[in-house]
Amino acid sequence: MDVFALAEACIAATSVEDKLARSSEAAALVAIGDFATETSIEPEPIAQPGRPPRPRLVPPRELPQRGLGSAEGRAALVHAVAHIEFNAIDLAWDAVYRFREMPREYYRDWAKVAADETRHFRMLAERLAEMGHAYGDFDAHNGLWEMAVKTSRSCLERMALVPRVLEARGLDVTPGMIARLRDVGDANTIEILKVILGEEIAHVAAGSRWFAWCCAHDGVDADATFARLICEHASGALKPPFNEAARRAAGFSADELECLMAQSAA
Numbered sequence: 408m409d410v411f412a413l414a415e416a417c418i419a420a421t422s423v424e425d426k427l428a429r430s431s432e433a434a435a436l437v438a439i440g441d442f443a444t445e446t447s448i449e450p451e452p453i454a455q456p457g458r459p460p461r462p463r464l465v466p467p468r469e470l471p472q473r474g475l476g477s478a479e480g481r482a483a484l485v486h487a488v489a490h491i492e493f494n495a496i497d498l499a500w501d502a503v504y505r506f507r508e509m510p511r512e513y514y515r516d517w518a519k520v521a522a523d524e525t526r527h528f529r530m531l532a533e534r535l536a537e538m539g540h541a542y543g544d545f546d547a548h549n550g551l552w553e554m555a556v557k558t559s560r561s562c563l564e565r566m567a568l569v570p571r572v573l574e575a576r577g578l579d580v581t582p583g584m585i586a587r588l589r590d591v592g593d594a595n596t597i598e599i600l601k602v603i604l605g606e607e608i609a610h611v612a613a614g615s616r617w618f619a620w621c622c623a624h625d626g627v628d629a630d631a632t633f634a635r636l637i638c639e640h641a642s643g644a645l646k647p648p649f650n651e652a653a654r655r656a657a658g659f660s661a662d663e664l665e666c667l668m669a670q671s672a673a
């Protein structure tokens with residue numbers, strides 16, 4: 408089995424159904440099969456993964472802020488989370504595809520993450536359908552993939568800035584989303600977000616594990632390196648309140664949590 412070719416095909420798939428089907432199938436193969444990881448190829452960054460013609464991608468500032476009081480506003484929220492999950496499928500496969508010569512467990516971890524993200528997207532797409540909408544109905548932004556391109560040359564930077572900043576941000580904001588949905592009585596969406604929140608802790612934890620592995624491999628101090636990377640690339644993504652319990656469960660050290668609070672207050 409060529410794990411890199413499987414990952415590349417998932418990233419390249421353009422239709423929603425094709426990407427989901429390939430992703431589930433590839434994740435199942437990686438979970439049970441044997442694969443070689445030795446290769447001399449260093450893949451080029453992928454400027455844009457395969458994606459359907461909609462949603463339209465716009466700068467974040469052009470996305471309207473909608474309240475959750477209306478059915479349209481609630482559907483827009485579900486769509487926004489679905490878009491994150493759709494990107495997360497590509498991000499997980501890109502973690503597999505891009506960084507060669509990592510231990511086998513690394514590829515199994517990110518294939519498992521891809522399987523989770525695929526399931527998260529399906530749950531949200533079903534919820535959107537119940538609301539009379541489909542993925543693509545609202546505009547979206549491309550911030551997640553932009554970070555993938557930025558970190559395409561270094562597994563250490565990818566682990567620090569994608570799972571440990573962007574996915575960890577999901578841990579921080581989801582409890583607030585659940586509270587706002589409770590105010591408007593949307594129990595069905597709340598159930599889905601609870602499942603996602605629980606499972607995302609494991610994704611951030613995988614990021615913590617492989618970030619620590621990369622730091623040990625390169626002989627650099629993990630806390631200092633993380634502090635430098637968030638300062639250089641992601642200070643805008645740090646907004647309190649932080650979900651300290653979830654972040655601790657996902658492998659954030661006391662020093663790192665303190666550093667996040669200090670940076671966000673600066």
Ligand SMILES: [Fe+2]
Nearest residue numbers: 492495524527
């Ligand atoms: Fe997810």
Ligand SMILES: [Fe+2]
Nearest residue numbers: 495574607610
């Ligand atoms: Fe995730």
